[in-house]
Amino acid sequence: MSEPGSLVRALSGRQTARNYHSYVISEVGLGIASGRFAIGSILPNDAEMMDTFGVSRTVLREALKTLEAKGLVEARAKVGTRVLSRSRWNLFDRSVLGWIQEAGPDAAFLASFVELRETVELQTATLAASRRTAEQVRMLQYWLNQREAMAAMSEPYALAEFEFHRILCEASQNPFLRATSGLVEFGVVQATLVRRAAGVTEFSSEKSAHYKDLANGVASGASVAAAQAMAAILTQDRTWILSPQRGDGGSG
Amino acid sequence: MSEPGSLVRALSGRQTARNYHSYVISEVGLGIASGRFAIGSILPNDAEMMDTFGVSRTVLREALKTLEAKGLVEARAKVGTRVLSRSRWNLFDRSVLGWIQEAGPDAAFLASFVELRETVELQTATLAASRRTAEQVRMLQYWLNQREAMAAMSEPYALAEFEFHRILCEASQNPFLRATSGLVEFGVVQATLVRRAAGVTEFSSEKSAHYKDLANGVASGASVAAAQAMAAILTQDRTWILSPQRGDGGSG
DNA sequence: ATTTTACATATAGTATTACTTTTGCTAGCC
């Protein structure tokens, strides 16, 4: 039940597969993220993959089109469907991040992630404080309480923390920052996964004061205070996310 | 020949259509970005669109799958294919940004864009200065020269400026920042479009000193100097991008 | 020996048709 990745799936709403498309998409997507389909290599051809996944060509091709749209592969006649280099991947896409997370990101990737997240979420906090609506303040308070209430259960806890950050994205009133909710989810989930693996059973306490400060800062329109509280949260998350993992090395 | 959008297409490599898929994708994508297919509305059903675009259901569905992957639409049985709200769009996707640009972004969107770009590219410049390779320094110098050489022609000029910024993204060594090259392209193109529309014929001069400082800063590893030069560039671009447009109101 | 040309071939691209599944709506039953 508690296999790695279940938290990810729970948060992103990916159960197993809503239909054949999504099944093939996540199988191949995860295969690419994990390195089972090596970067630069050619995927098995249509006929072979139809056989592997037990789907028609229609389904297979539509799935590959989706992956192409996310920058993971590129199809060309006579040569096949090539796995593109990571620099072509759409790293702000929620599913792409999900596959990377499920595959087990390496230390360099996590360092890059933390680097960007700190810049982005700091701005999010700053803007949210000056633009939030009354309704958003209420929502923040709600998820703040939920976060405390669910502190003993990794998945509901992570969900509450994620929702809190997501409301902040909304409150920034900036469509680009709203589109970074995938990043935010990745961060919350990654920090929670690491701590759960380390045997943590009470998830909220270390950051509780900072979350309270953040909510208060946003509610009162204090941009600087909000940013400072966010900075404290991100610093704490960073130490968890970048802490050396259990040496399983990864499956790929 | 000089219709709006040709610069966009030239830069992003979208000629007209490589195949039927890309034709349908950009028609519908642009239709959505321009508001011709209203947000929240249902697209015409398969049969009708097959007729409109003169393609088979296979092509149409694969095109819609691509748009779904970019967060523009969502298909559900019995109800049809719905145009999603902008908050679901993948705004870091190059083609999505291209359609928005071609459709003529409104002032609020441009303000949001500038807001984010300044945060992101400032960090890019900082990191690039500390991580760039010798080869990247050479490339920067090359595009710096090209930028000057092409100052009289909007498209080659914009291309050179874009390449300069793109090399910076690469040099940051951060995959997320590399994935923001679509943003960078949008900014360069937008600034150039506005100025061309205003009758500018010499594109480089105002920012030349700053670009030189930026290249020098990156080459010598001076992160702070590089960030300052980038800030000056972005400030200048902002005044152009946010300047009131010709009052054509937009076609949508 | 090298380059060019042309062809065979493998692969994705496209078209067509038919059938299945999902789900919103409506009408009928409790």
Added chain:
DNA sequence: GGCTAGCAAAAGTAATACTATATGTAAAAT
């Protein structure tokens, strides 16, 4: 009035056949 069954519209899936494209190879020309 609310629940239930079934109709129907739309997307989902399958199967098949044909077309376009580009790669590799071998023959032909230099």
